[in-house]
Structures are given as C-alpha cells and as structure tokens.
Amino acid sequence: MARRRGDEVERCKSVSTIQRMIGGKWKIEILFYIALKEVRHFGQLRRCIGNISESTLSKQLKELVDDGFLTRTDFGEVPPRVEYALTPRGESFVPILLAMKQWGEDELGL
C-alpha cells in the first residue's frame, strides 16, 4: 500500500550513511577494482577506470581510507610506491559489489 499525506516517513540512517560513503561518481568502481581485480596501485586504478582525473582519484581514495574501507601503505621509496588494500570493513562490502556486477550482467545484458 502506498503512503498518503500526513503519513511521514522517518529517515533511515544506515542508508543515508552508505549513500554518503559510496555515493560519489567513482567510489563503486574504485572499490570494485581493488576488491575484485586485485588492483593495488594509483596508476593502475587511473588507467583501468578510464576517465577519472588524478586529483579526483586521489581525493576519493583518501575518503575511502577515512571511511574505513581501505588501507594505504606508503613504502617511502623513490619512485613512490604506495599500496591500497581492503580493510575488514571493505571486505564485508564485497558481496554487495559482486551483487551489483551480477545485476548489471543479468539485467542490462553486459
């Protein structure tokens, strides 16, 4: 049954938080490549995602680290070597990434 006037809906905090965390223009793809394709490095991500700019990728990765999805390991070498990997929280999100990939293949025929 659909809702009617005066029948207000309360906000769902878990959904609005996820929306904030993965709602960017690139986060799902970034997580996908790190989680399911084992991509670890900045330059690889930039190349396989395609159109993302370096400054944007850098910022999005930082946010994913801050939100607890990724770890960032800087080996302090020159030329720079940095590796990104999933945290346990990131791992726990993998089934959702897989479901989205599967949905795309089934529903969109891709």
Add this chain to the structure above:
Amino acid sequence: MARRRGDEVERCKSVSTIQRMIGGKWKIEILFYIALKEVRHFGQLRRCIGNISESTLSKQLKELVDDGFLTRTDFGEVPPRVEYALTPRGESFVPILLAMKQWGEDELGL
C-alpha cells in the same frame, strides 16, 4: 595475489554502467524510499530525504525514469498529482538495496 606492472586490468562494463546509473549523490536514497518505504510522491521524497533541493530531486527522478528504474504517472490534476513506482528493473534491484541497508546496520551499528 596482487597485480604488477604491465599486468593491465580490463574495464568492467556492467560495473561502470551501474556506477553511472546510481552513482549520483542521492540515487541510492531515492530508490530506497520508493522501494522499501512505499513513498510515491515528490514532496514526500523531498521531506524524508532531507537536504536535497527540489531542482536536484526533479533531475535525479528523471534520470531514474530514463534508466528504467521508475515509472512516472502524471494524473494531470491541479494541484498536481504525480506518482513514482518501481519498474521490473527497479524491483530487481531491491535485494541490493536491502543488502546495503543491512550492511550499514551490521557494520556501522546504525
């Protein structure tokens, strides 16, 4: 095993398409309220989502209609009455919305 240099990763079209479709700043929440809370009207969505502006909500709804997630029924009355509802494609996405809500509750304690 992590990937190394020269070992390039191919782009996954189903993931980049989903990213484009639901990657906005609000789409997950919009779909959530329509799918799981039975919200049908523009004004209700605006109120329960909170900070979204009317122009943005209008645009995002239009995109979700264009991408085949929602139907829009205009009853041609004044004051306007318009209803949004899930298409079969939208319905098929519901399990992913549920999984995200659950993930937020379990992982973030919300």
Add this chain to the structure above:
DNA sequence: TAAGATTGCTATCAAATTTGAAGTACTGTC
C-alpha cells in the same frame, strides 16, 4: 472576498564539487 495552503515542478543564479593541465621529486631507460 480575499488571502493562504496545497502540489510538482521549472527558471534563474549562486555555491559547491569535479575536472584537466601542469608542476614536484627522483630514478631508470634509450
């Protein structure tokens, strides 16, 4: 009688976000 509320927008302009291009620092390759 007339003002105000209701509803789903659109138009306009300001503010915030995202983008591309270039720069940084150093090593290894041609």
Add this chain to the structure above:
DNA sequence: GACAGTACTTCAAATTTGATAGCAATCTTA
C-alpha cells in the same frame, strides 16, 4: 640529455548541486 614512470598537489575552469521565486487551479480559512 630527453623522456617515461610513480603518486601525488595545486589552481583555474567546467560541471553539478543548491536556494529562491514563481506558476496553475482548487480548497480552506478568516
């Protein structure tokens, strides 16, 4: 010696999002 590779940062420009006002017609309130 010029150039590519690596992971960024900085800055101006382009794009997206937000705030506000307005429209159309009817019902409600004063």
